[in-house]
Amino acid sequence: MSPASLDKPLTLALSKGRIFEETMPLLAAAGISVTENPETSRKLILRTSSAGLQLIIVRASDVPTYVQYGAADFGIAGADVLYEHAAAHPGALYQPIDLNIARCRLCVAVRTGFDYEAAVRQGSRLRVATKYVRAAREHFARKGVYVDLIKLYGSMELAPLVGLADAIVDLVSTGGTLKANNLMEVEEITAISSRLIVNKASLKMRGSGLQPLIDAFARASAGGT
Ligand code: ATP
Ligand code: MG
Numbered sequence: 001m002s003p004a005s006l007d008k009p010l011t012l013a014l015s016k017g018r019i020f021e022e023t024m025p026l027l028a029a030a031g032i033s034v035t036e037n038p039e040t041s042r043k044l045i046l047r048t049s050s051a052g053l054q055l056i057i058v059r060a061s062d063v064p065t066y067v068q069y070g071a072a073d074f075g076i077a078g079a080d081v082l083y084e085h086a087a088a089h090p091g092a093l094y095q096p097i098d099l100n101i102a103r104c105r106l107c108v109a110v111r112t113g114f115d116y117e118a119a120v121r122q123g124s125r126l127r128v129a130t131k132y133v134r135a136a137r138e139h140f141a142r143k144g145v146y147v148d149l150i151k152l153y154g155s156m157e158l159a160p161l162v163g164l165a166d167a168i169v170d171l172v173s174t175g176g177t178l179k180a181n182n183l184m185e186v187e188e189i190t191a192i193s194s195r196l197i198v199n200k201a202s203l204k205m206r207g208s209g210l211q212p213l214i215d216a217f218a219r220a221s222a223g224g225t
Contacts, residue, residue: 010209012073013075016057079098
């Protein structure tokens with residue numbers, strides 16, 4: 001790496017929405033503020049109050065990819081996204097801290113009135129729609145339930161309502177979206193929160209810049225919950 005690239009600001013990859021919003025207090029704890037708002041700005045590269053740090057705004061599920069290939073030095077992504085990413089790229093990312101932000105749970109939900117327990121007891125083959133195919137496959141394998149998994153990229157709640165699937169595996173926080181769509185949670189698979197992920201080469205080459213930020217995030221997330 002040339003000296004010039006070592007002078008570049010560190011790049012933190014974030015998705016907009018809840019992860020961006022919940023990361024702002026962690027940056028503030030490190031003395032850094034961000035004036036541009038990704039919800040209103042069309043910019044995908046945002047400066048911060050520190051010349052040494054810039055943000056890039058990418059899809060939640062793309063954050064691990066940017067960090068793995070070093071296009072971002074570090075990033076913040078949900079355990080859900082990291083688990084699916086690790087299926088194809090095990091061990092590719094250093095994951096020093098659970099930031100305890102964007103907390104929710106991964107669960108199985110069905111249409112209100114669908115007798116999930118009976119279907120499982122009877123050994124029925126279930127059609128399950130999800131974005132989280134690895135987590136879903138492993139969950140049903142542990143239970144010994146045969147499933148046909150249908151990969152979706154969003155709006156999972158719709159699938160049981162229109163007969164695409166018997167069940168979905170999706171993230172839930174309040175349960176309001178499930179309820180609004182006549183669905184009910186029948187099983188929790190795991191609790192989810194977001195983690196800091198770091199490019200392994202960046203940590204070696206740019207550790208003096210990265211480590212103080214990692215430490216500040218660790219302190220802020222441990223103290224903030
Ligand atoms: P995209 O919009 O790009 O398809 P996404 O819907 O996963 O991605 P977000 O809704 O911003 O993007 O979710 C980002 C992360 O926040 C998820 O990966 C998950 O870890 C967490 N998350 C998702 N839904 C909730 C929720 N209802 N409450 C709290 N955290 C959530
Ligand atoms: Mg979402």
